[in-house]
Each structure stands twice: as structure tokens, then as C-alpha cells.
Amino acid sequence: MAQVSRIPLIAGNWKMNLDHLQAIATVQKLDWTLKDARHDYGAAGSEVAVFPPFTDLRSVQNLIAADKLDIVFGGQDLSEHEAGAYTGEISGAFLKGLDCTYVLIGHSERRTLHGETDQQLARKFSSAVKHGLVPVLCVGETADDLEVHGPSAVPVAQLRATLAGVTGTPNFVIAYEPVWAIGSGQAATPDQAEQVAATLRATVAELLGEETADATRILYGGSVKSSNIAGFMRQPNVDGALVGGASLDVTEFASIARFQKHVGT
């Protein structure tokens, strides 16, 4: 596969943490901390994204727009539907209207706690693309899957199911997040992440062509910290990280982003 440069993405998934006031303080602090890193390592580096709760998005949008911050943001989920009688759901159009760049799709907590199926996620993926959002499709195996099927089988099957009806050259991101590594403190090894990321990229090439596969960023997620990010970022097929717990600590999250900038320059 051709060697291409993909802009790394360091994404913070806040989950159900930080209200809108805390979100403003956190994004402001993140910006100051990143500015030092950008000063130290130059403009080249990672794109930095945060995924706040829905109720924070308007505040985050206003802050980023008013102060022209070099931080992008997205929703943690979207409805597969356009509008109507779907109590509690948020449409892709609403997210786009708040200037979201990205939207997470199929995070393991959505799959497990809300029973989201691959078929439903395929519809969410289409809706995100339709509304001009970049889907960040989360895939990953449980500890049992790992034992029975090995590391790649379930993530690849989830990817295939979501991309089944997709044509053209969609702009999307894949986050490989082994379920056993999320919030456990036990990250995959960089070699494990690379092996699955390479298999996922080959699957995108098979389904959507080499060009899309080369352009698609594949993140690793699951207990990423500033102390282990280096190993992941050295892998040729790992283009960044989806960070949960450590993204709530601004200094730690900025260190993760800063390290990548250092490596990339």
C-alpha cells in the first residue's frame, strides 16, 4: 500500500463527563496548553478534537468560533433518523448546525448499553456522511472474542457490516478500541494495535479502493495515556488515538497531543 501522509488525530471522548461550564474551562485550558506545544514543535502535528456531551456543544462551538481556537469537536452519537418522534435523539443535521466536524459511531458503550447493531450503525454512518459530518467508526473485540477469534475478526466484521452499503470515497475515521482495553488501564500493545489497524486498512482497500484506504485515519483507543502514546504513534498504520479517561485531564491530554507533534516534526 502506498506510503501517504495522514494528519494524525488525537481525539478526546469525554463520555458523560463535564457540564457546559466545565466544558468551557476545559477547552480554554486545552487551548493554552496546546499553544505552548504548537510553539515548541511548530504548526505541523496532530489535529486535536474533543467529543463533549450534547448539552456542551453550543458552548464549545461559541468559544472555539469566538476565539478562533485550533480545536475541532464532534458529537458522541447521532440518530439514524432525520427528524420526528424519536424522544431523546439528536440528528446529524442538528450536529452539523452546531459546526461539529466529527461524530462517534458505534462506541462500545453504545453497542453494549444501548444495543446498537451493525445494521443500525450502517444507517448512522450514512446519515453522518449525508450531513457532511466525518464519522469516527468505533470497532473492537471483547476479551472473549479475542480468546475465541483472535484480535482482528470482530473489528473487521463490524467494519464490513457498517461499510456494506457505502460507495464512493467517504471521508471517515476508524477507531480500533478493544473493549477489554477501554477504561481498564490495560492497553493493547503497539504491535497488537498495528496488526489490527493494518488488517482494517486492507479491508477498506478491498471494499472502497486503495485511495480511500490510504486516506482513512485509523486511531487506537483503550487506556491511552501520555506514558504509552509513543509506542502507538510509531506504528505505520496507527494515525492517532481516541482517548477517554485521560482526555478529562487537560495536562495529560495535551501531553498526548504534544508528544505526537514532537514525533511528527
Ligand code: PGA
Ligand atoms: P479510555 O476510553 O481511554 O478511558 O480507555 C477510551 C474510549 O472509550 O474511547
